[in-house]
Amino acid sequence: MTEKQPVISIRNVTKRFGNMVAVDNVSIDILEGEFFVLLGPSGCGKTTLLRMIAGFEMPSEGQILIGGQDMAGVSPNQRPVNMVFQSYAVFPHMSVADNVAYGLKISGVAKPEIRTRVDEALELVSLGGLGLRMPDQLSGGQRQRVALARGLVMRPKVLLLDEPLSALDAKLRAQMQFELAELQDNVGITFVTVTHDQDEALSMACRIAVMNKGDVAQLAGPSDLYEHPANRFVADFIGSVNIFEGKLTVDEPEQAVVDCPEVGRVFLNHGVTGAHETTVWVAIRPEKITMVPAGKIKPKAKDSPDGHNIAHGQIKGLSYLGDVTVYEVRLDSGRSIRVSRPNLSRWDQEDFSWDDKVSLHWHPTSPIVLLS
């Protein structure tokens, strides 16, 4: 594999609207041919960042390079990127084919070439044969494909997508997640997508930049974000998690112990490299906790010293989701903890019920220690 070059370099970009800092000194390199996702809650600056790449907003400070070229002062119609808007922004008074052909017409491409390229693009998004339809005769999903084709037909260096799936219903969204990823793979164009939906980000992205309050909280691949979050914000934003505050009492190369008042002593089979007695946070994913009925046998967490990685409580709530059941367990310390349990057989959900006394334990590799 050849070494991938950054197709977009965002260098120390800050954007202020009046007193409000929307994007705060962000630096990201987006590589050639990757599916890059900007993920974050609303108001985190992800859309502003995307609009700055497209040229609709100008950075207050810093530089944006596309294909090695500084984009300062380059207007949106001169940039080698195209955008799929959140509302799709399909031109309602033009047929599907005219919509897709618009950019080519504007840039003066010859008529026969426009025809073949439009047909190609429509075929690519599975809208072949619908070229003469008007947008109001299309479903929401089809309109989105028109918007996609309209951008792809320009053969941009980068295709920018602003919340591309937010307006679709859940089933269609799941289908489009796969289709988008496959499409990106086929055309080889770099995709930069903005979303607030973590499932969408995890399923489609090569790399994800999680943004929070104008800042990049972590930039990593999907599984790294989930299994190795860098801080409490990312751990909490991606997936579901239980976070406990504690003090680092043992920190050796092969093992560490965090003393958490709410859940007891948490044992890890690796070092943490933090100062003794510093405040840290332990994050445990609900599916990585094992739940057993209390009292029957004295439970002991595997590979952990006695009295570590174990907690007792009572089930105070449960929600059956079909594939898993999520339990809300009130620990003896008063703190609630979330545990999920896969329903591997058709009767598994009947094992536990409200007010059952249970014991929880987890493997020493499961807890994640967060320093911030």
Next chain:
Amino acid sequence: MSLFKRAEIAPLEYTRRLWMRAWIAATLFFLYAPLLVLIAFSFNDSKRNIVWRGFTFKYYGKVLENDGLMAALGNSLTIAFLATLFSIILGTLAAVMLWRFRFPGKTAVEGTMALPIVVPEICMGVAMLVFFAKLDWPTDLPWPLNLSAITIAHITFCFPFVAMVVRARLAGFNKEQEEAAKDLGATEWQAFRDVLLPHMKPGIIAGALLAFTLSLDDFVITFFTSGPNTITFPVKVYSMVRFSVTPEVNAASAILIFLTILLTTVALKLQDFTKATA
């Protein structure tokens, strides 16, 4: 419980309440009866307008032969056409400006623009009269330049209507569409032409229709700004009525009604067409 019991009458279910039916009948009667009588008596074979004496097209012939009236009609149509043209340009530009930009004194501009709509016509008429007199506006220019004063006066009260209608239409515009056009390589002007203008089209057509009919049948303002050589249709009809309401006046008015209906139909068809493709 009866199987045949009818559902309760909903409020405003006008077909099932007697007084509502009567109300509607009265409304339609007072709206359309005068017009129908006027049109009917334009075919009356009598010099007086009171008794029916048989059917004739005679008075339509007379209208067409009446040079003064035809000249007035020509003036009116010319003025209406020019006033509409300038009104849609000015009105559309004003609407886009007020919709897109924020600038100091915007509220004041918006307020003063609506002024011609609310100021009594008589005031506008007198103001125009004084204005053109003070300017020493030439009145002896050759046709159609001699209509300039009236046309200008008409533009001033027509274009705010266009601006209002177009502005209302713009409120529903998705700005992302304009951005999408630019993103695909369009310049400001191309984006305006290809995206914003098509969106405004139904508003512009409706505004043009308003402007045209307002200009065509305006009497008060025209009366104050017209000279002896620049009589318009409504002013001419008024002067004819002062002597007597002959079937000729009826015929002339009927022609105007037909003209208006025709134009309205065409405009609505045009609008339907743009709506079907919008």
